Amino acid sequence: xxxxxxxxxxxxxxKEESLRGLKFLVVQPVAMRYKESGEVFLAEWGDTLVxxxxxxxxEEEIVMIAAGSSARQSLADxxxxxxxxxxxxxxxxxxxxxxxxxx
Amino acid sequence: xxxxxxxxxxxxxxKEESLRGLKFLVVQPVAMRYKESGEVFLAEWGDTLVxxxxxxxxEEEIVMIAAGSSARQSLADxxxxxxxxxxxxxxxxxxxxxxxxxx
Amino acid sequence: xxxxxxxxxxxxxxKEESLRGLKFLVVQPVAMRYKESGEVFLAEWGDTLVxxxxxxxxEEEIVMIAAGSSARQSLADxxxxxxxxxxxxxxxxxxxxxxxxxx
Amino acid sequence: xxxxxxxxxxxxxxKEESLRGLKFLVVQPVAMRYKESGEVFLAEWGDTLVxxxxxxxxEEEIVMIAAGSSARQSLADxxxxxxxxxxxxxxxxxxxxxxxxxx
Amino acid sequence: xxxxxxxxxxxxxxKEESLRGLKFLVVQPVAMRYKESGEVFLAEWGDTLVxxxxxxxxEEEIVMIAAGSSARQSLADxxxxxxxxxxxxxxxxxxxxxxxxxx
Numbered sequence: 470x471x472x473x474x475x476x477x478x479x480x481x482x483x484k485e486e487s488l489r490g491l492k493f494l495v496v497q498p499v500a501m502r503y504k505e506s507g508e509v510f511l512a513e514w515g516d517t518l519v520x521x522x523x524x525x526x527x528e529e530e531i532v533m534i535a536a537g538s539s540a541r542q543s544l545a546d547x548x549x550x551x552x553x554x555x556x557x558x559x560x561x562x563x564x565x566x567x568x569x570x571x572x
Numbered sequence: 573x574x575x576x577x578x579x580x581x582x583x584x585x586x587k588e589e590s591l592r593g594l595k596f597l598v599v600q601p602v603a604m605r606y607k608e609s610g611e612v613f614l615a616e617w618g619d620t621l622v623x624x625x626x627x628x629x630x631e632e633e634i635v636m637i638a639a640g641s642s643a644r645q646s647l648a649d650x651x652x653x654x655x656x657x658x659x660x661x662x663x664x665x666x667x668x669x670x671x672x673x674x675x
Numbered sequence: 676x677x678x679x680x681x682x683x684x685x686x687x688x689x690k691e692e693s694l695r696g697l698k699f700l701v702v703q704p705v706a707m708r709y710k711e712s713g714e715v716f717l718a719e720w721g722d723t724l725v726x727x728x729x730x731x732x733x734e735e736e737i738v739m740i741a742a743g744s745s746a747r748q749s750l751a752d753x754x755x756x757x758x759x760x761x762x763x764x765x766x767x768x769x770x771x772x773x774x775x776x777x778x
Numbered sequence: 779x780x781x782x783x784x785x786x787x788x789x790x791x792x793k794e795e796s797l798r799g800l801k802f803l804v805v806q807p808v809a810m811r812y813k814e815s816g817e818v819f820l821a822e823w824g825d826t827l828v829x830x831x832x833x834x835x836x837e838e839e840i841v842m843i844a845a846g847s848s849a850r851q852s853l854a855d856x857x858x859x860x861x862x863x864x865x866x867x868x869x870x871x872x873x874x875x876x877x878x879x880x881x
Numbered sequence: 882x883x884x885x886x887x888x889x890x891x892x893x894x895x896k897e898e899s900l901r902g903l904k905f906l907v908v909q910p911v912a913m914r915y916k917e918s919g920e921v922f923l924a925e926w927g928d929t930l931v932x933x934x935x936x937x938x939x940e941e942e943i944v945m946i947a948a949g950s951s952a953r954q955s956l957a958d959x960x961x962x963x964x965x966x967x968x969x970x971x972x973x974x975x976x977x978x979x980x981x982x983x984x
Contacts, residue, residue, distance in 0.1 A: 470860065478666070481661055481666075484659060484661065488660060515825075516618075533802070536846075537641070537846050543859035547857070550646035551573065557790035557797060558791075560790060563787070586730055586731075587762060588763065590748075641745065652748060654676065690945070693955075723914065756966060842896070848962050852962035865896060865897045866895065867895045872893075
């Protein structure tokens with residue numbers, strides 16, 4: 470699963486009926502990297518993506534994303550045409566007490 | 573889900589019978605990027621793709637694309653051999669009032 | 676869906692029994708690009724792939740390829756282990772009257 | 779399947795209910811490369827990923843990862859929204875007696 | 882489907898029970914390229930991968946690989962968590978009489 474930082478919202482008035490009510494976010498993929506000191510920091514990579522969200526992730530939060538058919542398993546109706554969903558919000562503790570800064 | 577700008581149509585006379593009646597578009601993947609000012613702009617990335625469309629996206633519109641088995645969930649017959657479908661057209665408001673320009 | 680130019684045939688005597696009778700092609704992915712003039716040309720990208728073909732695409736033709744589980748939907752038996760199939764042959768008209776040249 | 783080195787743990791308090799109890803790891807993709815001498819070494823590539831683990835891989839171990847719908851086949855409930863799981867821990871012998879060092 | 886050259890074996894003592902008895906290979910992706918003369922050669926690309934094999938491919942052989950859920954279709958039990966399987970061994974004739982050399 471990739472992880473990504475939430476950076477905004479997406480609005481789409483014309484869309485598949487089955488997508489109504491699902492919130493979409495713009496996210497920037499990030500990777501955890503480790504300094505020689507053991508400190509963790511987050512580095513951006515790749516391009517922004519659009520993902521569905523039922524969990525309520527806020528801007529700047531770091532989320533775990535399930536892609537492909539796995540994304541649909543998080544929905545009550547697994548026939549909704551969405552290929553990326555937020556499935557968790559990563560605790561800041563994961564990045565260490567003194568780190569979490571974004572490069 | 574990736575987002576992309578619609579740039580043209582595709583015609584294929586010889587094709588899988590089950591694809592008849594489905595419209596295909598050429599799209600250019602784009603990513604939303606944010607300026608220091610908070611302004612959003614769209615940057616092209618990767619190569620053009622071909623995607624199915626039931627929603628009626630027009631040239632220059634920015635669309636959300638479901639890929640893989642998720643694409644097929646937008647079709648009445650989920651056994652049609654297509655791996656990318658337009659599932660929404662993104663509102664211009666998403667890119668902000670003064671932005672939306674394409675770099 | 677990616678599009679690609681057919682460049683040759685593949686022979687494999689030892690293979691999964693269920694693949695017998697299916698023709699395999701070597702294809703070079705290409706992307707449609709647009710000149711300022713509006714003219715379309717095809718640019719190669721990525722590396723050659725091997726895809727199954729039931730439609731009868733010939734060398735130099737430009738084909739649409741369904742990948743992943745979507746590829747299998749084009750087969751009578753969807754349990755055949757193939758992850759890429761030709762699902763259409765793109766008409767030359769798609770690339771415009773005066774274009775179609777390959778860069 | 780890609781292989782990767784385990785480099786840390788991920789904590790996510792807010793997540794899909796169905797993910798509770800599943801351990802998540804940060805892993806760095808690596809590739810086996812061969813020196814002229816026949817010696818094997820591991821080279822890092824790409825960015826860190828987050829994967830589920832039921833097997834109990836420890837830090838610095840090299841794991842095999844199943845991605846996509848295949849990842850879910852390793853779970854008792856195949857409807858859990860996870861797209862990457864550790865499915866094996868590679869024996870050091872794979873990298874040869876005198877090798878296994880990481881470049 | 883990608884094609885790849887077999888370069889070694891993988892051993893994993895601790896793994897998903899359902900993977901027992903399945904042989905795993907290290908493979909290097911290659912692409913067929915064509916010289917102006919029409920001669921074919923194989924060029925390496927990307928990083929080494931691990932794939933399952935039931936067919937019995939030997940070192941240096943060039944194999945076709947099915948990825949994702951398609952890989953599992955080659956197994957009697959399609960719920961085994963593996964996302965890449967050898968499904969064929971490409972005949973040397975595919976690369977032409979005088980070619981087949983590896984760049």
